[in-house]
Amino acid sequence: MLVSVSVVVDALYLAKGLLVPLTLAALLSFLLSPVCGWLERRTLSRTEIHWHLDEVDERHHNFILQGMNEIIQIHHESQQELQAEKPSEPASTTDSPNFVVL
Numbered sequence: 001m002l003v004s005v006s007v008v009v010d011a012l013y014l015a016k017g018l019l020v021p022l023t024l025a026a027l028l029s030f031l032l033s034p035v036c037g038w039l040e041r042r043t044l045s046r047t048e049i050h051w052h053l054d055e056v057d058e059r060h061h062n063f064i065l066q067g068m069n070e071i072i073q074i075h076h077e078s079q080q081e082l083q084a085e086k087p088s089e090p091a092s093t094t095d096s097p098n099f100v101v102l
Contacts, residue, residue: 012019
C-alpha cells in the first residue's frame with residue numbers, strides 16, 4: 001500500500017509541469033464559458049450570419065480592409081526599423097558554404 005501511494009505521488013510530482021497548465025486551462029475555460037456564451041448570443045453570432053450570407057455592406061467591408069492595411073503597414077514599418085537598427089555586416093565569402101551545381 002505504501003509503495004503504490006509513493007509511486008502515485010512521485011508520478012504526480014514529475015508530471016506537475018504538464019498537469020498544472022492543463023488544470024489552469026480547464027478552470028479558465030469554465031470561468032470564461034458564460035462570457036463566451038453571452039458574446040455569441042449578442043454580437044458574434046450576428047456578425048457570422050452576415051458574413052455567411054454575404055450581407056456585409058460596403059462600409060463594414062471597407063472598415064475591415066482598412067484595419068488589415070493598417071496592421072500590415074505597422075508590421076512593415078517595424079520590420080524596417082529593425083533592419084535600420086541592425087548594423088550592416090559585410091558579406092564574407094569564408095563564412096558561407098560553397099555549393100556546386102552539377
